[in-house]
Amino acid sequence: MNFLDRNEFNFEPSQKVVDAIRNFDPKDLCFYTRIYDQGKKSVISVRLSEIYNVPEERILLGYGGEDILKNVVHYFLMVGERKTILIPEFSWWYYNRIAGECGGNFEMYPLHETEDTFAYDVDEVIEYTNRIHPRMLLLASPNNPTGNGLTPAEIGRIMENIPDDTMVLIDEAYASFISTDTAYIAPLVDKYDNLIISRTLSKFYGLPGLRVGFGFIGKGHDQFISFINKYLGFNRFSEAVALAALDSDEHYRKVADDMEWGRQLYKRELDMLPGFKVYKSVANFILIKYPLEISDELKKALALNDYKIKFMTDKGLESCVRITLGRREQTQAVCDTIKRVFLKK
Numbered sequence: 001m002n003f004l005d006r007n008e009f010n011f012e013p014s015q016k017v018v019d020a021i022r023n024f025d026p027k028d029l030c031f032y033t034r035i036y037d038q039g040k041k042s043v044i045s046v047r048l049s050e051i052y053n054v055p056e057e058r059i060l061l062g063y064g065g066e067d068i069l070k071n072v073v074h075y076f077l078m079v080g081e082r083k084t085i086l087i088p089e090f091s092w093w094y095y096n097r098i099a100g101e102c103g104g105n106f107e108m109y110p111l112h113e114t115e116d117t118f119a120y121d122v123d124e125v126i127e128y129t130n131r132i133h134p135r136m137l138l139l140a141s142p143n144n145p146t147g148n149g150l151t152p153a154e155i156g157r158i159m160e161n162i163p164d165d166t167m168v169l170i171d172e173a174y175a176s177f178i179s180t181d182t183a184y185i186a187p188l189v190d191k192y193d194n195l196i197i198s199r200t201l202s203k204f205y206g207l208p209g210l211r212v213g214f215g216f217i218g219k220g221h222d223q224f225i226s227f228i229n230k231y232l233g234f235n236r237f238s239e240a241v242a243l244a245a246l247d248s249d250e251h252y253r254k255v256a257d258d259m260e261w262g263r264q265l266y267k268r269e270l271d272m273l274p275g276f277k278v279y280k281s282v283a284n285f286i287l288i289k290y291p292l293e294i295s296d297e298l299k300k301a302l303a304l305n306d307y308k309i310k311f312m313t314d315k316g317l318e319s320c321v322r323i324t325l326g327r328r329e330q331t332q333a334v335c336d337t338i339k340r341v342f343l344k345k
């Protein structure tokens with residue numbers, strides 16, 4: 001089966017990752033890491049601190065990005081009186097769930113459909129945040145499932161114009177596929193104490209099964225850092241693989257090029273067909289509006305070819321599919337199937 005429904009990685013891990021797994025010494029698992037003796041949480045946070053230029057103590061680590069998001073939302077909604085998180089109208093369902101788990105509630109701000117994307121209206125996000133004054137504001141960049149992102153300048157403008165007792169959590173799980181810029185992170189988290197940026201090795205680095213997420217937080221949150229940290233260290237096997245992945249950007253950039261090939265193929269082949277719209281994507285998936293009446297046929301045809309894509313059910317996106325960008329032959333097969341089913345109607 002070709003799973004193009006959950007934004008996983010349909011390519012090969014880098015050679016460095018493969019070597020790190022093969023050369024891992026099982027005896028390393030017989031001991032806790034000793035790095036906490038030096039006041040550091042993990043070899044990964046030490047390496048991330050060098051790459052992103054953020055002090056090690058303000059690097060967050062977790063069991064995937066989901067764990068960072070969950071810890072952040074649970075902590076900040078549970079400590080203090082205000083229990084609301086403001087999230088984008090179309091976004092990952094998991095944000096609502098983790099807010100609900102700790103007795104929090106959510107409100108939504110709109111995303112606006114434009115000619116080729118769903119866009120944040122930065123002024124509107126600022127207005128909503130000032131009016132509602134939530135405990136947390138969630139921004140996702142790139143956003144799942146719409147595929148659009150925010151620029152560092154837009155993030156800066158939001159941070160500058162909202163109350164500083166609203167914690168801002170930017171979910172950047174899908175970062176790096178298009179933009180390679182990471183230099184904006186350190187100045188932002190150095191300047192704004194109420195900012196957290198969450199990333200992961202699951203998407204660009206293609207290791208969702210490894211379960212490693214990381215993040216960056218503004219100054220002055222020692223109690224939260226103690227809450228999220230693991231006292232006896234992290235998984236030593238995952239650490240070895242993560243270090244190899246972080247050292248393999250060249251390999252994963254090539255993969256990102258294949259994904260760009262896929263974006264262009266969908267745009268070229270489907271965008272001009274009546275009833276279709278291929279949204280701009282800066283992530284490892286693409287959102288495509290299609291004529292809903294072909295839905296049943298399309299599901300059947302894809303299943304026959306052993307392909308799974310995501311048929312959206314979110315209110316307002318019912319006529320869309322979200323397709324993970326896979327290998328070129330997979331993209332070609334899905335694109336051909338959609339076209340064939342449509343032209344037969």
Ligand SMILES: Cc1ncc(COP(=O)(O)O)c(C=O)c1O
Nearest residue numbers: 064065066092144173200202213
């Ligand atoms: C928007 C978004 N954020 C974060 C994640 C977390 O992924 P992981 O826990 O594998 O890092 C996902 C996974 O699909 C996602 O869609």
